[in-house]
Amino acid sequence: MLYIQVLVNGLVLGGLYSAIAVGFSLVWGVLNVINILHGSLIILGSYSAFFAYQYLGIDPFLFVPVAAALLFCLGYVIQLVFINRVMGSPVLITLTLTFGLNLLLYNVMILVFKADFRKIILSPPLGSINLGAVIVPIDRLISMAFALALVGLLYALLRGSRIGRAIVAVRMDREAAQLMGVKVTRIYAITFGLGAAMAGAAGSLFSVMFPISPEAANALLGKAFVICVLGGLGSVPGVMIGGLTLGTIESYSALFFGPEYSVTISFTMLILLLMFRPTGIMGRRGFQ
Amino acid sequence: MTRLLLVAAAVLTLVLPAIADNYVLRLTTTMLMYSALALGWNFIGGFAGYPSFATAAFFGLGAYAGGVLQTKGLPMPAAWILAGTIAALFAAALGRAILHLRGHYFAIASLVVAEVLREVTNSATDLTGGGMGLNLPVLPVEVTTQAQLFYYAMLIVAATALSTTALVARHRLGFGLRCIQQNEDAAIVLGVNTRRYKVAALTLSALFPGLCGAIYASWVNYIDPTDVYDVLLSVKPIVMVLLGGAGTVLGPVYGAFLFLLMEEMVWRNVLQFHAGLLGIIVVCLVLFLPHGLRGGGWKFRRRRMGEVAP
Numbered sequence: 001m002l003y004i005q006v007l008v009n010g011l012v013l014g015g016l017y018s019a020i021a022v023g024f025s026l027v028w029g030v031l032n033v034i035n036i037l038h039g040s041l042i043i044l045g046s047y048s049a050f051f052a053y054q055y056l057g058i059d060p061f062l063f064v065p066v067a068a069a070l071l072f073c074l075g076y077v078i079q080l081v082f083i084n085r086v087m088g089s090p091v092l093i094t095l096t097l098t099f100g101l102n103l104l105l106y107n108v109m110i111l112v113f114k115a116d117f118r119k120i121i122l123s124p125p126l127g128s129i130n131l132g133a134v135i136v137p138i139d140r141l142i143s144m145a146f147a148l149a150l151v152g153l154l155y156a157l158l159r160g161s162r163i164g165r166a167i168v169a170v171r172m173d174r175e176a177a178q179l180m181g182v183k184v185t186r187i188y189a190i191t192f193g194l195g196a197a198m199a200g201a202a203g204s205l206f207s208v209m210f211p212i213s214p215e216a217a218n219a220l221l222g223k224a225f226v227i228c229v230l231g232g233l234g235s236v237p238g239v240m241i242g243g244l245t246l247g248t249i250e251s252y253s254a255l256f257f258g259p260e261y262s263v264t265i266s267f268t269m270l271i272l273l274l275m276f277r278p279t280g281i282m283g284r285r286g287f288q
Numbered sequence: 289m290t291r292l293l294l295v296a297a298a299v300l301t302l303v304l305p306a307i308a309d310n311y312v313l314r315l316t317t318t319m320l321m322y323s324a325l326a327l328g329w330n331f332i333g334g335f336a337g338y339p340s341f342a343t344a345a346f347f348g349l350g351a352y353a354g355g356v357l358q359t360k361g362l363p364m365p366a367a368w369i370l371a372g373t374i375a376a377l378f379a380a381a382l383g384r385a386i387l388h389l390r391g392h393y394f395a396i397a398s399l400v401v402a403e404v405l406r407e408v409t410n411s412a413t414d415l416t417g418g419g420m421g422l423n424l425p426v427l428p429v430e431v432t433t434q435a436q437l438f439y440y441a442m443l444i445v446a447a448t449a450l451s452t453t454a455l456v457a458r459h460r461l462g463f464g465l466r467c468i469q470q471n472e473d474a475a476i477v478l479g480v481n482t483r484r485y486k487v488a489a490l491t492l493s494a495l496f497p498g499l500c501g502a503i504y505a506s507w508v509n510y511i512d513p514t515d516v517y518d519v520l521l522s523v524k525p526i527v528m529v530l531l532g533g534a535g536t537v538l539g540p541v542y543g544a545f546l547f548l549l550m551e552e553m554v555w556r557n558v559l560q561f562h563a564g565l566l567g568i569i570v571v572c573l574v575l576f577l578p579h580g581l582r583g584g585g586w587k588f589r590r591r592r593m594g595e596v597a598p
Contacts, residue, residue, distance in 0.1 A: 034392045034395065034396065085575055086574065089578070090337070090339075091339050091391045091392055091395060092333065092337075092526070093574055093578060095392075096523075096527070096530070096570060096574050097570075097571060097574040097575070099523060099570065100567045100568070100569075100570030100571040100574065101571055102567070103563055103564065103567030103570065104564050104567030104568055104571065105567075106563075106564075107563045107564030107567065108564060111560060111561060111564070218519075222400060222403065225396050260407070260410070260411055261407070263403060264404050264407045267400045267404050268404070270397075271385060271397060271400075274389055274393060274397060275385060275388075
């Protein structure tokens with residue numbers, strides 16, 4: 001019975017992980033930029049949800065679209081002002097740039113929010129559901145549902161909308177897309193904005209489930225990367241599978257080896273996977 | 289003229305401990321340490337063009353190896369050399385696992401090495417003291433003598449790193465690494481054993497940080513995992529090399545001195561926000577000075593946008 005409980009915990013966690021990673025995967029896939037800022041953007045979303053709940057009494061679940069909109073604007077501007085200047089440069093250059101931006105954002109957050117851990121405590125608490133011996137807290141269940149819905153929404157956007165098709169077109173062949181009249185610079189900015197919006201939305205959900213602090217940003221970035229590699233880069237369903245896999249693996253490894261080894265285990269797995277199956281679980285190499 | 293300046297600088301570094309006060313000595317020891325770190329990174333990042341973020345991992349591994357060996361009773365210099373060797377061997381093994389990755393994948397794989405080592409160090413409490421850190425035996429000599437000792441130790445490491453760089457730059461190895469940097473597939477076609485060359489570069493880029501880490505541990509007498517596996521230890525050398533010119537012999541040294549001089553004079557005074565200011569500097573450097581201060585050194589490979597590939 002314990003194993004089923006751990007599996008459920010893992011899947012609930014994994015749902016949130018998918019939402020955390022999907023924006024990162026989108027930016028990496030389309031812009032070919034590793035967005036070191038991603039972890040900090042998630043935390044920024046968490047903090048905005050925290051303060052909205054604390055001072056304005058807005059429910060964090062209702063705040064999700066607001067956080068997404070705020071972070072979209074921020075991401076759009078960051079891409080347009082900074083990252084756009086180094087598009088197509090060697091990896092080291094784009095990586096160092098986003099690293100510098102992250103250093104700045106992270107330290108601003110430390111300065112403004114302090115490094116203390118804070119948590120949204122919903123009142124009244126939502127309680128939990130008992131299914132036989134398996135217990136699921138309702139707030140976590142709603143977070144997972146929201147997270148998976150967000151991932152689904154992004155998938156629908158990329159598949160169905162004009163802008164989504166343009167993003168996919170730029171990803172497949174930038175020059176051809178340009179020749180077809182797609183404004184690539186604008187698509188890049190929108191893509192980065194969408195990535196940031198997903199980070200903000202995931203951050204709001206994150207603040208319901210976990211204590212938040214700027215310190216958590218790097219761990220979240222690492223998880224996003226592992227998920228992208230697990231699921232295979234650049235496909236939304238892949239990210240969802242990667243997220244659920246990582247959540248499950250983390251739960252079981254915490255059960256067997258103790259939670260202090262969770263990072264080591266997920267990264268060891270990552271390196272093994274990169275050695276033997278670099279295309280991810282889905283096995284389809286994305287357009288790179 | 290340049291040669292004359294270099295000779296003057298060399299003489300100055302040799303006699304400095306006799307004339308400088310402890311503050312200057314400490315600052316210059318730090319500068320020498322970072323020069324060695326930057327020169328180390330230059331082998332893999334500058335010559336071979338592989339964006340390695342593993343410097344902190346090698347530094348921390350060296351620090352802990354040296355620290356643990358010393359607490360087990362090994363004499364200090366032997367512990368240092370052994371620690372450097374351990375870091376180099378570790379890098380050689382690591383290289384076989386991750387050097388087939390390119391671009392982003394390699395960058396992140398190298399970035400997580402420090403995270404993993406940090407966690408392992410944290411968990412191996414019996415050996416390393418875990419999160420409580422590790423105290424090293426205090427040297428039974430006077431403070432000023434200690435300062436001079438560590439200055440010369442760092443000087444030897446930095447000078448060795450510099451001469452190794454000069455050798456490599458003229459040797460087959462440097463030539464092969466530059467080929468890899470320019471076009472790895474073409475290098476393979478031309479018969480360059482890229483794997484061996486890359487492993488050699490990564491090993492060299494671990495040896496000097498490993499030595500530095502061990503000396504640093506003895507120098508400050510106390511190390512803990514967050515301190516010696518700090519990601520900034522990976523990033524600062526990169527910034528220094530970019531500042532001075534990647535793939536050049538003296539560039540990393542210029543970069544390290546200039547960077548630390550700026551740090552000491554400008555943003556160290558902004559205590560609350562100095563890492564944030566560092567972020568601003570990094571952003572400005574990348575946006576406005578991608579070729580470094582000396583211009584020609586950093587071959588800015590502008591790939592065609594369509595064929596960006598990891």
